[in-house]
Amino acid sequence: MKPRVLVTGAGGQIGSELVTVLVQKYGEANVFATDKVRRPSRGAEPPLELLDILDRQAVERAIKRHGVDTVYHLAAILSAVGEANPDLAWDVNMNGLKNVLDAASSAGVDRLFWPSSIGVFGPDAPKVMAPQDANLNPTTMYGVTKVSGELLCEYYSLKHRLDVRSVRFPGLISSEAPPGGGTTDYAVEIFHSAIEKGSYDCFLREDATLPMMYMPDALRAAVQIMEVEGRRVRLHIGYNLAAMSFSPAELAAEIMKHIGAFKVTYSPDSRQKIADSWPQSIDDSDARKDWGWRPQYDLKGMVSDMIGRLRERQTAQAKDV
Ligand code: NAD
Numbered sequence: 001m002k003p004r005v006l007v008t009g010a011g012g013q014i015g016s017e018l019v020t021v022l023v024q025k026y027g028e029a030n031v032f033a034t035d036k037v038r039r040p041s042r043g044a045e046p047p048l049e050l051l052d053i054l055d056r057q058a059v060e061r062a063i064k065r066h067g068v069d070t071v072y073h074l075a076a077i078l079s080a081v082g083e084a085n086p087d088l089a090w091d092v093n094m095n096g097l098k099n100v101l102d103a104a105s106s107a108g109v110d111r112l113f114w115p116s117s118i119g120v121f122g123p124d125a126p127k128v129m130a131p132q133d134a135n136l137n138p139t140t141m142y143g144v145t146k147v148s149g150e151l152l153c154e155y156y157s158l159k160h161r162l163d164v165r166s167v168r169f170p171g172l173i174s175s176e177a178p179p180g181g182g183t184t185d186y187a188v189e190i191f192h193s194a195i196e197k198g199s200y201d202c203f204l205r206e207d208a209t210l211p212m213m214y215m216p217d218a219l220r221a222a223v224q225i226m227e228v229e230g231r232r233v234r235l236h237i238g239y240n241l242a243a244m245s246f247s248p249a250e251l252a253a254e255i256m257k258h259i260g261a262f263k264v265t266y267s268p269d270s271r272q273k274i275a276d277s278w279p280q281s282i283d284d285s286d287a288r289k290d291w292g293w294r295p296q297y298d299l300k301g302m303v304s305d306m307i308g309r310l311r312e313r314q315t316a317q318a319k320d321v
């Protein structure tokens with residue numbers, strides 16, 4: 001039997017592409033995409049249903065109405081917006097998560113995916129290959145909510161028999177929806193700016209190396225950990241997940257192989273401090289060992305695919321005008 005899936009925060013960077021993948025796998029009649037706000041449709045995905053995760057009763061009603069047994073809970077506030085508005089980050093990321101866990105438990109949901117982040121790490125974690133069990137002492141409100149969220153998810157897995165599965169995503173690079181206010185957003189903006197203007201002013205330092213991943217790998221990871229048999233998911237906190245690590249200068253150099261005249265300047269802002277508190281790379285050997293995780297894209301493959309897709313879209317838009 002195909003799962004009946006509800007996605008929260010489905011209009012965001014991950015959700016807007018994840019919904020398309022889920023519809024392809026399970027059929028449009030089994031996927032319910034929800035968000036607090038409606039975004040313009042890209043055409044292929046089902047329409048968004050309005051759902052605010054701060055309204056616990058509404059979440060439970062939506063789960064029951066659609067006979068949902070699987071939830072992908074993506075609604076959240078990301079690191080840079082969260083640092084500018086810590087009360088909002090706490091409210092959405094903690095009270096919102098608890099509402100969704102409570103509603104899912106009481107409505108009899110079997111399985112729930114909730115993404116954690118490299119934001120769980122703080123300055124005292126090893127900078128290179130931060131292990132799964134590194135110290136988790138983040139210095140951002142986003143990180144505080146991700147560490148607390150991981151513990152809350154583990155608690156619900158133990159006490160409420162809700163099978164919560166989670167990964168610590170690195171910064172995600174995607175060609176479809178724009179990123180939602182994180183520290184790693186530069187790695188998406190840089191492509192649009194390179195193609196549209198031939199230049200980019202980066203808000204991180206040229207040597208700010210961070211763990212990153214291309215969206216197709218992230219979507220595969222989310223679906224893979226949700227579909228794998230339960231005995232292979234040993235951890236119900238977030239599994240470290242890695243694909244590539246690079247600095248803005250290394251990314252710019254790879255883009256220049258496709259767009260020779262591209263110029264980058266650097267004007268680090270408050271987001272640099274957040275980047276400085278995170279590791280440069282993380283060790284994902286537990287995810288590889290336990291449920292067979294393997295990324296498919298490295299820096300070269302990701303840049304080539306991103307530029308191909310954005311150029312295709314630019315050509316299609318030019319034809320429409
Ligand atoms: P995003 O900001 O692009 O999307 C989040 C969505 O949540 C938005 O569409 C927003 O409208 C919605 N939302 C906010 N408040 C809401 C509320 N009260 N009720 C319902 N919806 C609400 O974020 P994303 O990049 O898609 O991230 C999804 C999840 O993945 C988050 O938990 C994030 O921390 C995690 N994550 C993302 C990345 C990344 O690089 N994108 C990396 C690590 C972890």
Ligand code: AKB
Nearest residue numbers: 078079117182183184
């Ligand atoms: C952010 O920068 O906030 C996110 C993340 C790494 O969690 N992209």
